[in-house]
Amino acid sequence: MSRKIGFAILLFIFAATFVRLGIWQLDRAQLVQEISKPVADKAEVAIETLIKPRISIPDNAKGRLVSATGSYERILQAPNQSSGENSVRENWQVGILKLNNGAGVLVVRGVGDSTPPNQLIEVRGRLFPSQIEDRAVGANLASEISRLDSTVLLSRVNFDLYDGYVIVISEKPDSQIERVPALQIVVKAAGFYWQHISYVVIWWLMALLVLCMPLFKRRSE
Amino acid sequence: MNGAYIRFRIMAWVAGIMSLILWFVDIPVKYFLNVPFLEDKIDWIPIVHGYQYPFYIITVIELAYRLKWDVIKIVKFILAGTLPVASFLAEKKVRASLNPSN
Numbered sequence: 001m002s003r004k005i006g007f008a009i010l011l012f013i014f015a016a017t018f019v020r021l022g023i024w025q026l027d028r029a030q031l032v033q034e035i036s037k038p039v040a041d042k043a044e045v046a047i048e049t050l051i052k053p054r055i056s057i058p059d060n061a062k063g064r065l066v067s068a069t070g071s072y073e074r075i076l077q078a079p080n081q082s083s084g085e086n087s088v089r090e091n092w093q094v095g096i097l098k099l100n101n102g103a104g105v106l107v108v109r110g111v112g113d114s115t116p117p118n119q120l121i122e123v124r125g126r127l128f129p130s131q132i133e134d135r136a137v138g139a140n141l142a143s144e145i146s147r148l149d150s151t152v153l154l155s156r157v158n159f160d161l162y163d164g165y166v167i168v169i170s171e172k173p174d175s176q177i178e179r180v181p182a183l184q185i186v187v188k189a190a191g192f193y194w195q196h197i198s199y200v201v202i203w204w205l206m207a208l209l210v211l212c213m214p215l216f217k218r219r220s221e
Numbered sequence: 222m223n224g225a226y227i228r229f230r231i232m233a234w235v236a237g238i239m240s241l242i243l244w245f246v247d248i249p250v251k252y253f254l255n256v257p258f259l260e261d262k263i264d265w266i267p268i269v270h271g272y273q274y275p276f277y278i279i280t281v282i283e284l285a286y287r288l289k290w291d292v293i294k295i296v297k298f299i300l301a302g303t304l305p306v307a308s309f310l311a312e313k314k315v316r317a318s319l320n321p322s323n
Contacts, residue, residue, distance in 0.1 A: 192267070194268050198268065205275050209299075216285065216286065216290070216291075216292055217291075219289050
């Protein structure tokens with residue numbers, strides 16, 4: 001009798017565990033669905049009010065629409081870049097925009113050789129965190145930047161730089177340059193909604209099977 | 222009995238092939254190789270793998286009920302559907318037990 005009770009308790013524990021694992025997968029499916037929903041952009045802000053020079057971009061500033069006004073101190077090429085919309089590798093034109101407060105920010109102007117006018121320029125764009133991996137190994141230091149990361153330029157300029165970079169959406173005055181898409185940052189979650197739902201089915205089927213085990217046990221004896 | 226065996230056989234092959242694709246295509250591409258353009262093309266693999274497995278389990282249960290398998294054997298056959306090649310071996314084992322002359 002006590003053996004039967006022990007067996008029943010064991011089955012119950014297994015079934016409860018499988019049901020709980022199914023609920024966990026259901027939660028993950030809902031999380032994946034939440035994360036993949038498009039989020040409306042927050043209002044555009046001046047970059048000086050959002051981040052500080054020499055300090056890492058906080059998470060809530062990543063992907064924000066920003067504006068900045070200043071003049072281009074230097075124009076560089078960032079080879080082997082891609083926008084994430086497609087896998088085509090391009091050479092991006094990157095400017096170091098020196099703002100009125102004396103600090104500079106890396107600005108991706110677009111693709112091509114169009115030189116910006118030598119005057120005060122108002123830039124609107126999206127702020128991205130610095131790239132971690134070099135895109136161009138052995139870049140020519142005078143005219144190229146190996147990755148979009150202001151720390152790479154620290155020894156080449158004599159003013160403070162903001163962390164991260166801005167992909168330009170518009171410039172005033174406008175110059176005829178092919179822009180790079182400034183897409184929203186997509187947070188990738190592991191797995192897909194329907195994949196997690198399939199695991200819910202599996203775990204709950206397992207729970208059902210565990211509860212039916214006495215039937216199989218009796219039949220095999 | 223024959224119908225249950227055929228259903229199990231089909232699902233054992235499907236589960237085996239899907240496990241091979243999952244272990245040797247999906248996992249290396251997503252976690253070990255840096256090929257973002259390929260990642261989008263193989264999104265279907267874990268989803269199809271996830272949905273075929275319950276059908277495999279159901280065919281195992283149907284066969285187990287008819288052949289009066291014990292619980293341990295049922296668990297082993299269910300787990301065989303998650304490992305590459307194991308479900309092929311499970312299917313071979315069932316075939317041999319049903320046709321001892323082969």
